[in-house]
Amino acid sequence: MIHITRREHFNAAHRLFRPDFSDDKNLEVFGKCSNPNWHGHNYTLYVTVKGEINPETGFLVNLKDLSRIIRDRVIEPLDHRNINLEVDFMAGKLASTENLAKAIWEQLEFPVQSIGAELHCVKLLETENNIVEYFG
Amino acid sequence: MIHITRREHFNAAHRLFRPDFSDDKNLEVFGKCSNPNWHGHNYTLYVTVKGEINPETGFLVNLKDLSRIIRDRVIEPLDHRNINLEVDFMAGKLASTENLAKAIWEQLEFPVQSIGAELHCVKLLETENNIVEYFG
Amino acid sequence: MIHITRREHFNAAHRLFRPDFSDDKNLEVFGKCSNPNWHGHNYTLYVTVKGEINPETGFLVNLKDLSRIIRDRVIEPLDHRNINLEVDFMAGKLASTENLAKAIWEQLEFPVQSIGAELHCVKLLETENNIVEYFG
Amino acid sequence: MIHITRREHFNAAHRLFRPDFSDDKNLEVFGKCSNPNWHGHNYTLYVTVKGEINPETGFLVNLKDLSRIIRDRVIEPLDHRNINLEVDFMAGKLASTENLAKAIWEQLEFPVQSIGAELHCVKLLETENNIVEYFG
Amino acid sequence: MIHITRREHFNAAHRLFRPDFSDDKNLEVFGKCSNPNWHGHNYTLYVTVKGEINPETGFLVNLKDLSRIIRDRVIEPLDHRNINLEVDFMAGKLASTENLAKAIWEQLEFPVQSIGAELHCVKLLETENNIVEYFG
Amino acid sequence: MIHITRREHFNAAHRLFRPDFSDDKNLEVFGKCSNPNWHGHNYTLYVTVKGEINPETGFLVNLKDLSRIIRDRVIEPLDHRNINLEVDFMAGKLASTENLAKAIWEQLEFPVQSIGAELHCVKLLETENNIVEYFG
Numbered sequence: 001m002i003h004i005t006r007r008e009h010f011n012a013a014h015r016l017f018r019p020d021f022s023d024d025k026n027l028e029v030f031g032k033c034s035n036p037n038w039h040g041h042n043y044t045l046y047v048t049v050k051g052e053i054n055p056e057t058g059f060l061v062n063l064k065d066l067s068r069i070i071r072d073r074v075i076e077p078l079d080h081r082n083i084n085l086e087v088d089f090m091a092g093k094l095a096s097t098e099n100l101a102k103a104i105w106e107q108l109e110f111p112v113q114s115i116g117a118e119l120h121c122v123k124l125l126e127t128e129n130n131i132v133e134y135f136g
Numbered sequence: 137m138i139h140i141t142r143r144e145h146f147n148a149a150h151r152l153f154r155p156d157f158s159d160d161k162n163l164e165v166f167g168k169c170s171n172p173n174w175h176g177h178n179y180t181l182y183v184t185v186k187g188e189i190n191p192e193t194g195f196l197v198n199l200k201d202l203s204r205i206i207r208d209r210v211i212e213p214l215d216h217r218n219i220n221l222e223v224d225f226m227a228g229k230l231a232s233t234e235n236l237a238k239a240i241w242e243q244l245e246f247p248v249q250s251i252g253a254e255l256h257c258v259k260l261l262e263t264e265n266n267i268v269e270y271f272g
Numbered sequence: 273m274i275h276i277t278r279r280e281h282f283n284a285a286h287r288l289f290r291p292d293f294s295d296d297k298n299l300e301v302f303g304k305c306s307n308p309n310w311h312g313h314n315y316t317l318y319v320t321v322k323g324e325i326n327p328e329t330g331f332l333v334n335l336k337d338l339s340r341i342i343r344d345r346v347i348e349p350l351d352h353r354n355i356n357l358e359v360d361f362m363a364g365k366l367a368s369t370e371n372l373a374k375a376i377w378e379q380l381e382f383p384v385q386s387i388g389a390e391l392h393c394v395k396l397l398e399t400e401n402n403i404v405e406y407f408g
Numbered sequence: 409m410i411h412i413t414r415r416e417h418f419n420a421a422h423r424l425f426r427p428d429f430s431d432d433k434n435l436e437v438f439g440k441c442s443n444p445n446w447h448g449h450n451y452t453l454y455v456t457v458k459g460e461i462n463p464e465t466g467f468l469v470n471l472k473d474l475s476r477i478i479r480d481r482v483i484e485p486l487d488h489r490n491i492n493l494e495v496d497f498m499a500g501k502l503a504s505t506e507n508l509a510k511a512i513w514e515q516l517e518f519p520v521q522s523i524g525a526e527l528h529c530v531k532l533l534e535t536e537n538n539i540v541e542y543f544g
Numbered sequence: 545m546i547h548i549t550r551r552e553h554f555n556a557a558h559r560l561f562r563p564d565f566s567d568d569k570n571l572e573v574f575g576k577c578s579n580p581n582w583h584g585h586n587y588t589l590y591v592t593v594k595g596e597i598n599p600e601t602g603f604l605v606n607l608k609d610l611s612r613i614i615r616d617r618v619i620e621p622l623d624h625r626n627i628n629l630e631v632d633f634m635a636g637k638l639a640s641t642e643n644l645a646k647a648i649w650e651q652l653e654f655p656v657q658s659i660g661a662e663l664h665c666v667k668l669l670e671t672e673n674n675i676v677e678y679f680g
Numbered sequence: 681m682i683h684i685t686r687r688e689h690f691n692a693a694h695r696l697f698r699p700d701f702s703d704d705k706n707l708e709v710f711g712k713c714s715n716p717n718w719h720g721h722n723y724t725l726y727v728t729v730k731g732e733i734n735p736e737t738g739f740l741v742n743l744k745d746l747s748r749i750i751r752d753r754v755i756e757p758l759d760h761r762n763i764n765l766e767v768d769f770m771a772g773k774l775a776s777t778e779n780l781a782k783a784i785w786e787q788l789e790f791p792v793q794s795i796g797a798e799l800h801c802v803k804l805l806e807t808e809n810n811i812v813e814y815f816g
Contacts, residue, residue, distance in 0.1 A: 042263055
């Protein structure tokens with residue numbers, strides 16, 4: 001069993017808030033991340049898959065295939081987007097890094113199986129200081 | 137003469153567009169950066185000042201003073217903000233990294249003199265791949 | 273279950289030595305790290321906690337709370353300090369990165385529970401080349 | 409139980425191809441990595457070992473010993489070499505990052521035991537975007 | 545006047561040697577970099593251009609245009625190539641980082657003018673430790 | 681004319697204080713950096729030299745020679761040392777990053793000439809946030 005990880009990037013706007021909270025309550029719970037005019041990040045994403053090395057290629061998976069899946073399923077819908085308003089798989093969810101990592105997992109789990117690997121970890125950095133990992 | 141540089145960070149939302157352009161024209165000129173729903177970045181800022189070493193302290197300037205000026209004049213107004221909507225010193229300007237670096241220079245030039253140094257360079261990274269430097 | 277990690281920094285002096293060893297013996301075992309006049313490092317600390325996402329906030333824990341605990345219990349006592357002489361929770365211990373990571377774990381284990389999470393890993397970088405992880 | 413990791417670097421040339429494939433087939437499977445004139449990388453290697461802290465030294469292992477083993481068994485044979493042509497422990501293997509990580513594990517497993525630790529992970533970065541981990 | 549920098553990457557094989565030197569002489573002058581079986585690097589390239597901000601766009605140049613020029617003129621010919629054997633603009637030159645930086649300058653100087661900027665600096669990292677800058 | 685930069689590292693302890701100041705005055709001016717029990721840093725040093733490319737080698741200087749000079753004149757005296765107590769070329773000087781960068785310049789200026797280059801810049805990072813450059 002081997003693990004292989006692909007790093008990708010996307011830039012997006014978001015806001016942490018609950019529509020059923022007042023502005024003051026949102027500010028109290030979510031701090032400046034609740035700014036109604038949005039803020040944003042350069043997100044860094046590490047997707048780790050696991051499985052056996054294919055003896056014919058020496059690869060677990062062809063990284064071009066893994067990269068294409070991540071682009072189609074995650075980067076394309078998120079990059080230069082507003083996570084709260086424009087990302088189908090985040091609709092109705094709080095746009096926290098935790099929820100985003102989990103949603104990215106759901107976007108990738110089955111497509112990764114289709115190229116012969118198992119999704120192991122989605123690691124998402126909102127900044128270099130704040131890092132979420134989801135293992136399914 | 138010595139140069140000293142302080143690194144700081146801020147996260148913000150922005151959009152590249154001209155109100156006098158149609159949406160199609162904005163998309164043509166500014167690409168996905170013109171998304172009307174905003175996107176954002178983790179900006180990294182390097183502020184370099186120059187001058188003589190003070191023989192009493194061994195410092196060009198006390199970095200606490202420089203850091204305080206950068207916080208008050210740049211980070212506080214920009215961090216977790218929408219650059220187009222909420223930042224006084226960017227009002228009416230295209231929110232490009234070039235214009236932002238120049239506006240940060242203007243925010244810092246005189247306050248830096250008040251602590252006995254001369255502003256040398258504002259270096260602003262929108263991402264690790266896109267970097268602007270302004271020398272006044 | 274989700275994992276969230278907060279990165280923090282501190283700068284400190286230390287020395288690797290045993291008072292019951294001669295200077296020569298200390299030099300033999302600990303090399304230049306045994307210098308009686310101390311040396312120091314910019315330590316980087318990654319604290320990982322785990323638990324369930326709170327559906328009300330989308331957070332595992334509020335990172336402000338986690339960051340405050342790390343500041344109070346770890347950074348404040350260590351930053352700009354001499355690890356051998358000034359840090360209560362390292363008193364009487366060899367100031368190795370291994371022992372320091374373990375002591376940081378002990379500083380954090382219960383406070384992290386008080387904010388509703390479980391401590392998962394303390395990762396401590398003495399330099400980019402030397403990294404210790406402790407999982408309890 | 410504690411984990412300690414040592415980072416090392418090496419620069420090498422390689423090529424991904426199978427001698428029983430035609431050039432066209434190699435290009436189809438391995439892309440530009442199959443270039444018959446080679447290409448190369450700055451590889452970054454993280455070797456993680458685990459075990460108990462030695463109460464006499466505060467160390468899991470003396471990092472000088474671990475570093476020497478990695479130098480002798482891995483860096484010396486690989487650095488500034490052609491992985492396909494000149495590295496005994498890669499002879500007859502596809503020079504993929506997966507196979508290289510596994511071969512490095514085999515180079516290190518027993519020597520690491522000889523200094524009183526257990527090999528836990530070999531993590532190999534071909535680039536910052538492509539990362540392989542092998543846990544034995 | 546403003547400076548804008550674009551970072552790009554390429555991976556390549558090379559060898560430092562003179563065909564008119566004996567193998568021993570090449571080894572003496574160029575060390576392990578003269579290995580006849582090649583070695584390679586992940587090169588990082590920073591291209592800095594300068595000029596006036598275009599008031600219509602807020603840009604010095606459209607980074608898509610700059611990036612396209614760098615891709616066509618530098619990355620495409622170098623990436624996954626053997627610098628000694630396959631790169632027209634390095635033919636007959638010693639494949640040192642110095643010569644490569646200078647040759648990249650010559651590849652970029654006029655195309656950069658065609659998008660309305662002036663080339664200011666080519667900065668080329670062979671590794672994080674070895675960095676060349678050429679200013680024309 | 682070409683510029684070439686070599687990166688090196690050293691770890692050291694220091695303290696910012698004046699013996700003619702009271703402890704309170706030192707604390708007021710130098711903050712926690714004046715801690716009488718020392719603290720320390722992982723310093724990163726970039727040494728840039730300039731000159732013409734030697735057509736026989738393609739090098740400005742042989743980086744092995746530059747690296748040896750930096751090791752002998754700077755890293756060896758500073759690494760794992762107390763800058764205030766043990767470093768001849770810092771004797772009697774305030775151990776600020778500014779003074780250290782200037783003293784490193786003086787250690788390197790003439791030796792760099794002896795290998796046929798001119799010293800251009802000493803860049804010293806106390807942390808990733810605090811950076812000093814000295815150009816002579």
